[in-house]
Structures are given as structure tokens and as C-alpha cells.
Amino acid sequence: MTYSPLALLARGEARFTGDLPLPPGTLHAMVAVSPQAHARFSRIDHSAALAEPGVVAVLTAADIPGTNDIGNLFRGEPLLAVEEVHCVGEPYALVVADSADAAWRGARKLSADWQPLPAFFDVRAAYAADQLIQPPRTFALGDVDAAWADCTTIVSGRVELGSAEHVYMETQCALAIPRDDGGLKIHAATQSPSGVHKAVAAISGLPMHLVDVEVERLGGGFGGKEEQATPWACLAALAALRLRRPVRLQLDRPDDMRLTGKRHPYSADYRLGLDAQGNFLAYEAMLYQNAGCTADLSTAILERSLFHATNAYRLPNVRVTAASCRTNLPSNTAFRGFGAPQAMFVLEAAIRRAARQLGIAPENLQRQNLLRMGDAFPYGMTAADDRATASWDELSSHFDLAGRQQAVADFNANGSQLRKGLAVVPVCFGISFTATLLNQAEALLHVYADGSVSITTGAVDMGQGVQQRIRRVVALTLGVDEARVHVASTSTRSVANVSPTAASTGADLNGEAARQAALRVLAGLRPLAAELLACPPEAVVFADDAATQADGRRIAWPELIVAAYARRLPLSALAHYATPGLHFDPSANQGRPFAYHVMGAALVEATVDVLRGTGRIDRVAVVHDVGRCLDPALDRGQIEGAVVQGIGWMTCEEILHDAQGRLLTDTLASYKIPDLYDAPAIDIRLRQDAGAAGLLGSKAVGEPPLVYGLGAYFALRAAMTAWRPLPDEVQQTPLTAERIFTQLHDL
Amino acid sequence: MPRLMLNSRWVDLPVAADTSLLDFLRQDRGLTAAKPACGSGDCSACLVLVGEIEAGHATPHYRALSSCLLTTGQVADCHVITAEGLNGERLTPVQQALVDQDGVQCGYCSPGLVVALTGALLNGQPLGDAAGGNLCRCTGYGGIRRAMATLHNHLPSGPFSLDQAADLGLLPPTVAQAGHALRAPYGELLHFPDREAVIAGDTDWSVQHPHRVGGQSLLQLHHLPGLRRIEAAADGLRLGAAVTIEEFQRHPAIAANWPDLPHFLSFFASPAVRASATLGGNLVNASPVADMAVILLALGAELTLAGPQGERRLPLADFYLGFHRTGLHKHELVTAIHLPHSHNGAWRLHAEKVARREHDDIASINSALLLGPGEAGHFGAVRLSAGGVGPVPMLLPKTAEFLVGKPITPATVRAASQLLGSEVAPHSGPRGSGAYKRRLLQHLLVGHLTALCPQLHFADCLP
């Protein structure tokens, strides 16, 4: 009996990295980490750790055979700290033991002499002290300085956006197994198999061909396992190499929360100008990104903030500057949306402040200023069509926006202790890695003698269904039954130099490479099929598990494969795909960075309990653009998950540190993600349209809908202001129960 | 050798009775469906079904519990069914519904969810509440809700015996069969052996002892049927200290006396924690925001404490000495909690809890108010308690006494909440600033009084 991947998961039989049977003699590793936010250190004392029963070894930077650097975009990100640490939780030694518990206990017994140095946590203080990852960048369009003169309304304000923890349910995990030839086999829970591959080779001093990285599946990633799965795999590899034993490292939840980076908190100032008709004329913003202690992916995330600072709005004159600031927190990293939601929030806040000043509903201002076909983005592209207004109007008519607005007003007039509010949030999200070089993929396809098909790509499945999409694409392309196609786990032995599964591009890139590989095999089979069917090659159709020709004659797929093998035809193909037409010049900030844009809009309704200061999100309605929908269930699932993640970020999820930079919210008891009761009913309309540039005309769906979650904040604020007017110069997320209460009751 | 019925076979348990059940399953038995996603009872990814024969019953009762919060000693002689233990050749209806309705994305939460829903079907409990503690970071719960609706619509409603469940395909016949092999294992005896630690539901002790060395001897209160009974007494109810929150919540005498209390307790932790956590543990744990403690204080509960020197009785209000400190002597146990009854509803209780997340969260503050019968238009006797506003769960006698006999008017409420503001001095912490907690408590007083006296309107009563 075989089961589909989803069935395997439901049966609890699917193996995640931490579920793999351990080879005999496997050791367990855990890091000793800095208790200081910024300090120099000397004299690591191993003795107490080595005395802990079960502890086998303590390794430090001096034990790294290769280079002690796992930086990707920038060099200078050591695997184990040397002489200086830059955040609480930075690893400086590795304890290896015969059980995970012993390694954990041993790691806590390690000590060093710490000489504290001044530390920054506040992003604006870091900026003022010139603690920058790179010089600030500016995206501009039109002449913003001149445009202010034409504005009849100008609003300005400040935004403080909180961080968020990924809470992938599977914590970071890797297993490293030494090979007989001196190489290493790594099982890693990573979105970036090649990132791990390169880094393990670098720290081991091994050529990449002696390191294999395999990724079965992830228990969630959301960006948190793009860069930040790498250190754990490298540390397991280091111990395996040094001790010549298999080594597993899996973080427990509190350590995972303390040691890994999160969504970047942003601080921002904005200014928005409108003419007398309510048209947006000018927008200016300064974004301060709290990068944490290293670059990680911060500069790429910052760049996406700049790309998306105007979201789905027409803004003829814009200047947005963004600075990636170094602070003494664990390095923040990719998280679904990749900096775009932060920038979009700033503009949404500005729009609401303007609407309030003008005394009109924000929805009127928003609708009026949506992108129209031909409107320019600040980075050289223009809106290709009127999908922004079309999706808004579909939302408005199908979900009766006017009726909902009236219902909210009626409810609020009844004088209970509850108040309701609503908000609409549009999204315009560019699809492609903004680093053009990453927009490539590789796929290896084998057809075996029995007609079964195996496909390997760089796409890592973490619940987003990318493997199912690839399976469908291969089956559709070959014209075979889906059951014939097996998507193999990603292995750097089968596909090399793969891009991370990220930026919502996993299906677009890898699916297209898989399609190309399938086409290549078909090209070899076509003449044979034509010969067997006695027709011209062009007349052969591969469909319904057979090759057929116009008069209905057919040869079943397995027979065709047997025949092809006998003819010594190639039944395997390796294909490479690079998204065409992409280019971007970062010195001018101009080019064509995206293959296409995804658009949509959502209506979010919320209730606050004025007495207790609690809020809840009642309902979300979404109209979302999916191109040609390959799998409505997958698309819907991605939207639902992203919306709820966005709601969590805006409401109950709050990251708190103490004054020394130690994480206070380091368990799922203190850091609350939405549960079954919090998640609202979500009505979704998928807008289909032909001709999208994505896989078989479909569109990426992973990240854009997270932006709809921003509506939770603005709907709650609308409900609060229905109780009494509230100051709105500063908008701060998350809108926790405590913040709702203190704002409502003026504490 | 202690043993355990694991899915369909008896297996020996580790010698160290304080071994984590989750570790035992995953490491020693290679059963990896239960996932170590939080290790602290907060996500339900590690759920297993634990069956035991309870006093007075012939067949086992199964509860879905977090295996990260269980020691192997606790499940000795029990029947543990893991998520993989439910597997037959075909998908079970629960698995099938989750797959068909897109309730599975990354799948890391799925085995725990399957166990929670299967447990609820077995016990005939509402599915939605049963999965309330299962965190999923991928689906946004849409597919999970659709799956629950499918199950609700297509399966007969329980409770089911294991054999009936096997007929429905919820679990394999071999596992159902294994349930018949269980025996009621425990004696009535309560003695006071010299143990290194006492555990009851273990929802707190395990969290306090992560990555432990192991080998401590534990007294398992849960194994003493005498501590697990709810009995009527002349002056009210006698609750054994090892009665779980869920047993308390579902007991008919509780709803009969305090009709709103069962619903309020659905805000206590998650279903899996409620099914394990005990009243005694909640009191002895002495968390400043313990929900049960706050309710029992308002109800005027008393405790029976028993030790090698004998028994004594103590008002709960005198039990707390300071931050996480109680008047319990060494080797002494809480054996029972005594609750006065409501005099046929003449005494009414209202409870409030505000947390960062509505369900399954520790309160920022909580409070309960008991209102006795009074003259028309006037407050009767009042007992008011609160958690999160001081080092221990506490009574607030000044405010309570102020209210007694006063006319039921907004002015009285405003004055009382004024006084309440001066009666507490909460500290700032991760669950809120002191100023927030003080003002919120004042509002919760308004919440109590407007709920109990519908003639009051909240807006007139705000401080």
C-alpha cells in the first residue's frame, strides 16, 4: 500500500528531519550562547561542561577546519563567535554529547569571561550612531519636492511595526553523517539546500562534491529556514567531521525562539499629500529597518520594502528611503512577505490619517487612488492592466462593501460595550527574486522502465504544496496519470546550485524547469510514437496516459516506454530554467525586476470589547488574483494561512526583550500565535485570468495574501475610534489587548 | 518492571519513572508521529490517547493528552495510543477528512490533530472545542474547520466504545482489542513515602524540569482514586485534590451550583491540559494568576492538608504566604478542597479573565466575584478575588466590604472601583504594565457587577 504525501502526513508516518532513524552511535549537539548583547570574551571554560555526564566534546571556532564564515549576501558572519559577540544567543561553542538532554545541560554549563560593550536595540538610535549594514537606499519617481506645493492636504506621522516569530511548527534541525570518503551527508530542514551545501563545504574545507545535502520536507518554513537553517546544519557537520560520528542538532522551542532571527521590526516616518479632489500627489517615507546583528538577508528585504512602498496605489511623486540598521539582536531574517508588508503598512497608515483629516471613509480614498493600467512604479515597470481596481470592485460588489459599512455603523449606534470596525487592504506584489541571479532552477526527470516517473527539483515542500504543483505539471506535460509521477526529495546530488524555495517562486521556477525536462523527454519519444502510430510526429498527442493520434489510435504510456528503452532512447533529462526578461540595475534602481504582479484586495471586519480592551477579527473576505488556477484547494489554503499569519502579526504576536536584549517571549506560552478560535471565517474568491507569466499561466500565491492581515490592525482601530476619537500620529503594532485597552482608556 | 499497553502490545517502561513519555515514544520506541513542537503543553502536536480504567468503571476511558507533559510513570499500566497506532490500511475517517478538506499543509501538526479529533469522537465531545489547543501555523485553520464539519456531518455521534470505534474505522481492531486487556490498577492507600517530588497532572512539573537528568522518585497523586472523587458533603462539595479541571468543569454539581463556571473554564489552558491538570496542582503551584485559585478564593473554598502528622483544614485564603510560597509543610499534601454550595443559586458567581489570546493563555489578570442575596436594589454579601495584581492570587476584602448593603447604582460601582484601584498595586511585567492591570481590574469589577446586576449599564459605571 502506498500513500500520497498528504496521507502520509495525516498518518504521522511522513518523516521530518528530526524523525529520521538515527544511525548507530549518533551524538547530539547543542550550542553554548552569549548571555551578553555585545561583549568581548576570552577564556572559554570547558571544564564544567565536560564534567556533565554524557558530554563527549566541546568545540569552538578553533576547531573549524575551513573558514569560519557562513555569510551569504555579505561575508563576516561567523559560525562560532571569536573574541566578540553581537547579540544574546550568539553561539560561541558547541557541546556534543550522547543525548540531546546532556548536550543541552552541558551547553548551559559552559562559561567565558565577558567584557560588556555598549549595545543598540533601538533602531533609530542605531541609525543615529551610523550603525548601518549598507548605505541607505532611495527609490524615487516624479518630483516629490515640487509636488508638495500642489497639495491641499498633507498628513505626516510615524509608524512602529513590531517583529514576529516564524513559529514553523518543526524547530530547526539537522543531521550530519560522515561518509567513508571523508565527505558528509547532511539531512537538513532548510529552504535553501544549496545555501547549506555551500556553507557546509566552506566551514569543512571540503569541495562541494564531497558534501550531499538532502531535504525531505519541512514542518513549515515561512522564510525562517531560508538563511537561518544553515548554521545548525553547519554545526552538526562540524561535530560530525571532528568526531567522525553522526551528529544531530535539533533546537527545542525556547532555544529556537531565542537564537534565531525574526521578522524585521521597522520604524518609519511618512508624509502624504493630496490634491483637493483627494488624489494622491506626493508620498515620502523614511524606513528604519532593525536588521539585528548581521546582514543575513536584510538588504534584500529592505530592497523589497522599497519596491512595494506604494503597494497598489498610483503615486506620481514618491521618494522612499530605507536604512538597514545594525542592532544587538539576533539577526532578523526572511519572513513571508519579505519586507513588503512593513512598507505597505506605512502607506496604509498614512491613507487613514488623510481620510480622517478629510472626514471621509478611507475606502473612498483608497479606491480612488488605485493603480491604473500604465501607471508607473518607481522602479521602471508600469502597471500592466487594471487588475487593482477590478479586484477591488469585485470585492466591493460581491461582498457588499457598502452594506457592511452600514451594518457596522448600525451596530455601533446600539450602545453596547462592543464596537465594530472594518478595513479594506489591497495588494500589489511583484513576483521574482529581486536578486535576478536567483531566478533560475534545475530539474532532473527520469522515466523508469515501468513507465513510472521521478522528478527532482530544488523546490522544498514545507506545506505550500509545491511538490503537488510540480507533480501536476509533469503529469499534464507528459500526458500521464498523476499517480505515475513521484516528486523526489531535494538532493544536491540530483540538482545543483538551486535557489532557495522562497519569494513565492518555488512553483514558478521549479515547475517550469520540471516542465522543460518533461518536454525534453517527450521530444525524444515523439518520433518513436509517430512511427508506432504511423502518423507524422506533429500529430502525436500525449494525453490520457498514452500517445494518441487523430484517428484515435493509441499506444499506452508503459508500452511506449518499453519500446523507447529497446530503441535505446533517452528516458531521462536534466533541464535548466531562467526566468526570461528580468533585469535590474541597483545603481539606478531601474529595470524589470518582476515577471508579473499579483493583485487583490481584502475586507476585514473586527470587534473590540470596550470594557475589557479585547479585540477579535470577525470575518475576512478576499478577492485574489491567481491567473490560471492549477489547484484551487492549494491556492485557498495558502491564502487562508497567510491571512491568519498576518492577523497574528498585527494582533496577538508580540516580541518582547528585556533591557539587556534577552528575549522574554521565548515559549509558545508567552508568544501567542492565532489558534482555532482566533482565526476568522475567510471567504475567498479566486480571480482567474489567462495569460499570466507564471507556471502554465498560474500565479505565485505564497506571500502576497499575508498583506491582507494588515487589515486586522486597521479594522480594530476603526472599531476603537467608533468608541471615541483616538490620536493617530503614531501607529504601533501589534495591537494587543493591552494596547487596545490603554489607547481606549487613555492610560 | 512497570509496563504499558502501547497501541496493541505490552511494552516495558524505562526504570526512571520520570522519563518524558514523548522522549520514550520517539527515542526508545521509534514512534515519531508525536512531534516535539513546543515541549511545554502549548501546541498539542505531541498528543496521544491515554486510556485507563477509572474507579467504578469496567472499561477504559481515553483522554487526549500532551505526551511532552507526561512521565512514563504516569502511564504505567495504562493504554497509550499514538497517532500511528490509529493507522489501518485505509485512512481513518479523521485522516481522510483532513486530507480531503485541505486540513494538512506541512503536516507537522496533523498527527496531534488526528489524535485530538479521534479522542473527541470517542468521548462524544464537540470537535471544535477538542481541537482548540492544536496550533497550526500553515492552514489558518480553514481546512481543519472544514474537516471537522465533514466529520460532524458524516459520522454518528459518540461516545463510542473502542469496538464501536474500530467498526467505524477510527482505529484498528487490534488496538481496540488491546484496550480490553487493561485492569483497574490502583489501590486506595494514601501513605507518605519519602519521594523526591510529588506530581499530579504534571502540567506544571514537566515544564519546570526540561531536559532533566532523570531518576527522581515521584509520588503520582493521579494514581490515587481517593484524590480523584467529587462527593457531596453536608456543607457543599468535597473535591479530591487530583480531580482534573475537566472533571470539575463537567461535573453536574458544578453547573448546578454555578451555571456559568463550566463555560468560563473553557478559557483555562487547552483541552489536553484541562484533561490532565488538577485542582490541587493549580493551588499548590501558587502562580499569582492561577485561574482555579482565583475562582476557589471567591467561592470561599477550604483545604484539607494531610501529612505524616495527620490532617488539618485551612481556608484557601490562608494558604498563600508569598510569591510561589504556600503554607504546605514538608511531606504534606493537599488531599481535598471543600466548596460551599450556592444555596440553590442564591449565591452567584461571575468570573473574568483577560489574556493576550482569548483561549489557552495565562491571564494578564483574572478575577471572580461571588454575590450573596441582598435586600431589593442592594448588594448582598460580596467576595472578590483577583490574580495577576499581587504576588499570589488574593481576596480583595476592602472593595468587597464596601459594596455590601450599598444600593445597586452606577455611583456605587464607580466608588467601589475607585477603592479597588487603591487596594492593589500590580507590578509591570511581560503580561502588562502595572497601570494597565490596575485599571483593567477596575473594569473587570464593572464586568462582574454588570453581569450579575443587569440594571447596570457598563458605560455609566466606568471609573
Ligand SMILES: Cc1cc2nc3c(=O)[nH]c(=O)nc-3n(C[C@H](O)[C@H](O)[C@H](O)COP(=O)(O)OP(=O)(O)OC[C@H]3O[C@@H](n4cnc5c(N)ncnc54)[C@H](O)[C@@H]3O)c2cc1C
Ligand atoms: C499549556 C499550559 C497552559 C496552562 N494554562 C493555564 C491556565 O489557563 N490557567 C491556569 O491557572 N493555569 C494554567 N496552567 C498552569 C498549570 O498547568 C495548572 O495550574 C495546573 O492546574 C497544575 O496542575 P497539575 O496537576 O498539572 O500540577 P503538577 O504539575 O502535577 O504539579 C504542580 C506542583 O504542585 C505540586 N502538587 C500538585 N498537586 C499537589 C497536591 N495535591 N498536594 C501537594 N502538592 C501538589 C507538585 O509537587 C508540583 O510542584 C497551564 C499550564 C500549561 C502547561
Ligand code: FES
Ligand atoms: S510538544 Fe507542544 S504540547 Fe507537547
Ligand code: FES
Ligand atoms: S499544517 Fe503545518 S502546522 Fe499545521
